[in-house]
Structure formats: C-alpha cells, structure tokens
Amino acid sequence: MxxxxxxxxxxxxxxxxxxxxxxxxxxxxxxxxxxxxxxxxxxxxxxxxxxxxxxxxxxxxxxxxxxxxxxxxxxxxxxxxxxxxxxxxxxxxxxxxxxxxxxxxxxxxxxxxxxxxxxxxxxxxxxxxxxxxxxIPVINAITTALRSNDFDEILGIVNGTTNYILTQMTDNGSDYDSVLKDAQEKGFAERDPSGDVEGHDVANKLSVLMSLVFGADIPPSDIPTQGITSVSKVDINYATQFGCKIKLIAAARKVGDTVECEVQPTLIPLTHPIASVNNEFNAIFITGNAVDDVMFYGKGAxxxxxxxxxxxxxxxxxxxxxxxxxxxMQPVLRYDSELTFAGEGVNQYYVRLSVEDKPGILGKISSTFGNFGISIESMMQPKHSEIVPLLFIIHETKRSVLDDALADLVANNYVKSVDSVMKVVK
Ligand SMILES: NC(=O)c1ccc[n+]([C@@H]2O[C@H](COP(=O)([O-])OP(=O)(O)OC[C@H]3O[C@@H](n4cnc5c(N)ncnc54)[C@H](OP(=O)(O)O)[C@@H]3O)[C@@H](O)[C@H]2O)c1
The missing domain is CATH 3.40.50.720 (NAD(P)-binding Rossmann-like Domain)
Structure with missing residues (x-):
C-alpha cells in the first residue's frame, strides 16, 4: 500500500x-x-x-x-x-x-x-x-458538482460565534455582554472575540467565496463590513414585529458587470431558509443559473x-x-472574471429613529426621504411617550443616499437621533 x-x-x-x-x-x-x-x-x-x-x-x-x-x-x-x-x-x-x-x-x-x-x-x-x-463541504461543491453554473448570489451565515450570540439574544432575550461571556465559557467564542464580533472573520470568508463563485479578486479590506456589537435587544424585538430575524450575513451578488457585497447584521424574513439557521450552525445559500437555489448547512467550526x-x-x-x-486536480481559487467591484450597491433598509411626539413630524420625515428619492415600504410607531421610536422599512437605495437623508433629518431637528440602520433581505 x-x-x-x-x-x-x-x-x-x-x-x-x-x-x-x-x-x-x-x-x-x-x-x-x-x-x-x-x-x-x-x-x-x-x-x-x-x-x-x-x-x-x-x-x-x-x-x-x-x-x-x-x-x-x-x-x-x-x-x-x-x-x-x-x-x-x-x-x-x-x-x-x-x-x-x-x-x-x-x-x-x-x-x-x-x-x-x-x-x-x-x-x-x-x-x-x-x-x-x-x-460543510461548500468549496468542493462549488468547484466540482456546481461548476457548470454561472452564479448570481451568495448569502451566508459563516461565523458560528456571532450566530450563537444573536440566536441567544433572539430566543432567550439575553443581552449581548452576558451571551458573549457565556459563549466564551462554552468555547464558542475566543478570549479576544473582536475578529468574530466585528465581522472581519466573515469578510475573510466572503472574499474567499467571491473568488470561487464569481472569480472576483476582492480583498477583505475592501468589503463594507459591520459586526454585531451594535445590535440591540430592542432591534431584535422590532425585527420580529416585521416578521424577521437579525443575522450577521455575508452577501454578494452579481449586478450586470459588477459585484456588490457587504457583511452586515441583516433583517431576514422568517420564511427565508437562512432564518432558521441557529446557534453555532452555519449555512451558505447560493443561487446558480442552472441549479437555482442551493443551501449548505452544518457545523461551521x-x-x-x-x-x-x-x-x-x-x-x-x-x-x-x-x-x-x-x-x-483543478486549482480552486480563481481570479479570472472581468467583473468590477461596486461596493455595497443598493439594498432595502430598516431604520429606527427617535422623534419628538409632535404633529407634522411624520410628514417632514416622509418628504425628506422623498427629496432624496427614498420611498418607504412600511412604517411602525410602537408606543406613545414624549420621545417616540419610529421604524421604517425603506425600498432599495444606496446606503450613502440614506445616510445623507438621515443626516438632513437630524440637522433640521425633525429627528432626535438615528438609533439603528440595518439591511433587509426579502
Ligand atoms: N477552530 C475552528 O473551529 C476553525 C474552523 C475553521 C477554520 N479554522 C482555522 O483553522 C486554523 C487553526 O485554528 P485553531 O482553532 O485550531 O487555532 P488554535 O487552537 O489557536 O491552534 C493554533 C495552533 O498553532 C500553534 N501556533 C500558532 N502560532 C504558531 C507559530 N508561530 N509557530 C508554531 N506554532 C504556532 C499554536 O500553538 P500553541 O498551542 O502552543 O499556542 C496552536 O497549537 C485557523 O486558521 C482558523 O481560522 C478554525
């Protein structure tokens, strides 16, 4: 032998x-x-x-x-x-x-x-x-069984530590700091968890996946990346009211001759298969032009x-x-596509604002959004007090345009504070 x-x-x-x-x-x-x-x-x-x-x-x-x-x-x-x-x-x-x-x-x-x-x-x-x-044998699958496909999209939960933390915050109402401590004690999180909770580990993995799936050479430092440190129980509860869970998602899609991508806490509808991936489990959801949607699921660590x-x-x-x-045997990393990198691209967003409970405020916010070409899909005003939260799901826009509109709302005193902005996947 x-x-x-x-x-x-x-x-x-x-x-x-x-x-x-x-x-x-x-x-x-x-x-x-x-x-x-x-x-x-x-x-x-x-x-x-x-x-x-x-x-x-x-x-x-x-x-x-x-x-x-x-x-x-x-x-x-x-x-x-x-x-x-x-x-x-x-x-x-x-x-x-x-x-x-x-x-x-x-x-x-x-x-x-x-x-x-x-x-x-x-x-x-x-x-x-x-x-x-x-x-999860996702690399093998992409480079062998699925190699006849032209791929359109990647959506992944590829970090077990952050998925464990978000799952515990969602299912048990635990707060971020105590779940992180629990995850460290159980060995799901490292003593220095910054690489995981700030999203850098996910950006590294997305960079590797984009090379395999699109042939694109996009270093992790170019990927717009946001971790889970600012995700609060408040947003997790409101996301539930919109029929969504918050997950740290690595996302990339081909749009014409460009690739858009980002790593962000994201509202995912409960009906999406990736919403049911909990705790330390990982899943990678890929869409190919022949195979259609495929999801790989298993232990990511x-x-x-x-x-x-x-x-x-x-x-x-x-x-x-x-x-x-x-x-x-075929080499599996490839950087052979003509696709150009388009950054974050356009997405739907969840926005949580604090406003004073005064007549006409809602109209001013709607018309400011309108001035920036942003249209509102749905709005929620959860409870009444002097300062009230206002929640919006807005239609596809560029994040930079949304940020300009939000800055304008604050500058004009229509809004006390912008408390949260998160991507939404439909
Ligand atoms: N852990 C997971 O579930 C997982 C999952 C997927 C991928 N990975 C990847 O797998 C790799 C290993 O991860 P791990 O979790 O096994 O890490 P780990 O438990 O920290 O093990 C790293 C090992 O490398 C040794 N080492 C580090 N620097 C060294 C150096 N300069 N010279 C000689 N030895 C050195 C360490 O020695 P000492 O023990 O003496 O410190 C330790 O034995 C990483 O790239 C990680 O991203 C890990």
Missing part, C-alpha cells in the same frame, strides 16, 4: 481534530483509498503541553524547517492560523514542491493569489475546504467537523499522488 506522509503545522483545535479524525477512521480510509496516510511530523512549539491526543513524542518538532525541508513529506497541513508566519510557511512548502492544505481564511483572503500562483508554478495543490464553513474537512483535502491529494496525477 502506498504511504503518503503528512507534516502538520500547529497542534491546536483543528490540528487535534484532524489527527483524531484520521485515528478514528484510519482503517476505513485505507480500505476505500488503498493509501496509508501517516502524520509523520507535527510542529509543536510547546511540546510539554497536554494536547489530549495520543501521539508518539518523536513526531513533535519545534523547528518548522524539519517539516518544510523534509524530502519524505508530501503534504504540509497549515493549522497555526493568522496571516504570518502561516503565509511564509505555506509559500516555502509550495516552493519545495509540497502540496498544501490549510483552514486559514485570513491568510488566503490576503495572499490566496500569490499562494495559488506558487502552487501552479511548482505543480502542486493548494486546498482549503475547511477555511469556509468548517465541516469545532475540532472534528473542521478536521473532517481537512482530512477530505488530504485524502483527495493522497489518492491523486497514488495515481501519479496530483497536479491534474
């Missing part, structure tokens, strides 16, 4: 999950592939820490070059995370003729093009199924679900190595 040797960089959550997945199903994998996959070296910078796995201590190395320069290692699996030194290590592995598997959306979103080119120059594979949607996706990539490459055709 052919042996394929793997070197793993890092031994945290995903690396231990990958190791355990191989241990759990080693026999089944050998039987179904005819290949013996062996993790021969693991970069472990703190070998004295108990990693909760049964590993021969001789497998651990502390010098990364003992893996990157090892002529016997066929596949390098990068699971240390972050942009550097992960990119440097992957680049060296590819340059040394090794196939690379990674779960690192941050490094891919910024350096994917360079790494993909390096893989092609050196006739090796760069695979990254676990980088978007954890255990966690050692074993993510380890399952990493192992899938390793097995694919190992089988191809066995057949002597590893480079015949």
């Amino acid at each position: 052919k042996t394929v040797k793997v070197g793993v960089l890092g031994i945290g959550n995903v690396a231990t999950g990958t190791y355990k997945t191989l241990q759990l199903n080693r026999e089944k994998i050998q039987k179904s592939t005819g290949v013996d996959i062996v993790i021969s070296k693991i970069l472990n910078r703190r070998p004295d820490v108990d990693r909760g796995i049964d590993v021969d201590p001789g497998v651990y190395v502390q010098d990364v070059n003992l893996i990157l320069d090892d002529p016997e290692i066929d596949i390098v699996v990068e699971l240390i995370g972050g942009i550097e030194p992960a990119t440097e290590y992957m680049a060296k592995a590819l340059a040394n003729g090794k196939h690379v598997v990674t779960a690192n959306k941050a490094a891919l979103a910024v350096n994917g093009k360079m790494l993909q080119n390096l893989a092609m120059e050196n006739k090796v594979m760069l695979r990254f199924e676990a980088s978007v949607g954890g255990g 966690g050692p074993l679900p993510t380890g399952s996706a990493v192992m899938g990539d390793i097995i694919d490459i190992a089988c191809a190595i066995d057949k002597g055709s590893a480079f015949d």
Whole structure:
C-alpha cells in the first residue's frame, strides 16, 4: 500500500481534530483509498503541553524547517492560523514542491493569489475546504458538482460565534455582554472575540467565496463590513414585529458587470431558509443559473467537523499522488472574471429613529426621504411617550443616499437621533 506522509503545522483545535479524525477512521480510509496516510511530523512549539491526543513524542518538532525541508513529506497541513508566519510557511512548502492544505481564511483572503500562483508554478495543490464553513463541504461543491453554473448570489451565515450570540439574544432575550461571556465559557467564542464580533472573520470568508463563485479578486479590506456589537435587544424585538430575524450575513451578488457585497447584521424574513439557521450552525445559500437555489448547512467550526474537512483535502491529494496525477486536480481559487467591484450597491433598509411626539413630524420625515428619492415600504410607531421610536422599512437605495437623508433629518431637528440602520433581505 502506498504511504503518503503528512507534516502538520500547529497542534491546536483543528490540528487535534484532524489527527483524531484520521485515528478514528484510519482503517476505513485505507480500505476505500488503498493509501496509508501517516502524520509523520507535527510542529509543536510547546511540546510539554497536554494536547489530549495520543501521539508518539518523536513526531513533535519545534523547528518548522524539519517539516518544510523534509524530502519524505508530501503534504504540509497549515493549522497555526493568522496571516504570518502561516503565509511564509505555506509559500516555502509550495516552493519545495509540497502540496498544501490549510483552514486559514485570513491568510488566503490576503495572499490566496500569490499562494495559488506558487502552487501552479511548482505543480502542486493548494486546498482549503475547511477555511469556509468548517465541516460543510461548500468549496468542493462549488468547484466540482456546481461548476457548470454561472452564479448570481451568495448569502451566508459563516461565523458560528456571532450566530450563537444573536440566536441567544433572539430566543432567550439575553443581552449581548452576558451571551458573549457565556459563549466564551462554552468555547464558542475566543478570549479576544473582536475578529468574530466585528465581522472581519466573515469578510475573510466572503472574499474567499467571491473568488470561487464569481472569480472576483476582492480583498477583505475592501468589503463594507459591520459586526454585531451594535445590535440591540430592542432591534431584535422590532425585527420580529416585521416578521424577521437579525443575522450577521455575508452577501454578494452579481449586478450586470459588477459585484456588490457587504457583511452586515441583516433583517431576514422568517420564511427565508437562512432564518432558521441557529446557534453555532452555519449555512451558505447560493443561487446558480442552472441549479437555482442551493443551501449548505452544518457545523461551521469545532475540532472534528473542521478536521473532517481537512482530512477530505488530504485524502483527495493522497489518492491523486497514488495515481501519479496530483497536479491534474483543478486549482480552486480563481481570479479570472472581468467583473468590477461596486461596493455595497443598493439594498432595502430598516431604520429606527427617535422623534419628538409632535404633529407634522411624520410628514417632514416622509418628504425628506422623498427629496432624496427614498420611498418607504412600511412604517411602525410602537408606543406613545414624549420621545417616540419610529421604524421604517425603506425600498432599495444606496446606503450613502440614506445616510445623507438621515443626516438632513437630524440637522433640521425633525429627528432626535438615528438609533439603528440595518439591511433587509426579502
Ligand atoms: N477552530 C475552528 O473551529 C476553525 C474552523 C475553521 C477554520 N479554522 C482555522 O483553522 C486554523 C487553526 O485554528 P485553531 O482553532 O485550531 O487555532 P488554535 O487552537 O489557536 O491552534 C493554533 C495552533 O498553532 C500553534 N501556533 C500558532 N502560532 C504558531 C507559530 N508561530 N509557530 C508554531 N506554532 C504556532 C499554536 O500553538 P500553541 O498551542 O502552543 O499556542 C496552536 O497549537 C485557523 O486558521 C482558523 O481560522 C478554525
């Protein structure tokens, strides 16, 4: 039986999950592939820490070059995370003729093009199924079974931490700070949760997805991004009255020759399949011109679900190595479209204002919106007191036009404050 040797960089959550997945199903994998996959070296910078796995201590190395320069290692699996030194290590592995598997959306979103080119120059594979949607095989599906499609739209819940927080706030009326603390205690949120709650993790994943789905090269720094830190229980309750839930949504769509995209807390109608995706689960909803709507659903994080996706990539490459055709497998990142980037584009919005309860105010707000070409779909005035909330769902407009109209309302004292603005998906 052919042996394929793997070197793993890092031994945290995903690396231990990958190791355990191989241990759990080693026999089944050998039987179904005819290949013996062996993790021969693991970069472990703190070998004295108990990693909760049964590993021969001789497998651990502390010098990364003992893996990157090892002529016997066929596949390098990068699971240390972050942009550097992960990119440097992957680049060296590819340059040394090794196939690379990674779960690192941050490094891919910024350096994917360079790494993909390096893989092609050196006739090796760069695979990254676990980088978007954890255990959900969405990348494989887009680049194999769905490749005949021209895609129009992506809508995704791709961050388990924020989806857990919003679900708990919606279903149990919990407030943001206490749910975040609970999520940290349960291990769904990191000690420094800023990358998740400020939406940057989602922007990285959307950047990778847009390359796969549209062939578009849009770095995460260009994606208009807003996290969930300003989402309040008040808005969650009002969203329910409009028949919606608030979810942190990665959205991108093709409009003519352009791509529009954004990462934002968004009101989703309860009838939309993505509204029922709760807690740490993820879902990616894609519309293709042949397949129509497809939704992928599952665990977007966690050692074993993510380890399952990493192992899938390793097995694919190992089988191809066995057949002597590893480079015949299609590279999956592509930046080949002529589409131009149009930013946020036009959307429907939910707007919550505080106004004084005086006659004629509503008329002034409506005519200001009218002056900016904004039309109102529905309006709600929940309760009467001296300062009252006014809620609007407005028809499609550019966010910058809406912001100008809201600034005008405040400047003219028609409105005390603009309390919330959120995108609405119909
Ligand atoms: N966690 C998930 O569910 C999940 C899901 C999808 C994708 N991912 C991606 O998978 C990757 C790994 O995530 P994770 O959750 O497994 O992270 P993690 O638990 O923090 O593990 C990272 C590992 O890398 C090691 N490491 C970090 N920097 C290093 C360096 N410079 N040199 C040597 N070792 C280094 C750490 O060592 P120490 O243990 O000694 O600190 C740790 O063992 C990330 O790119 C992440 O975005 C994670």
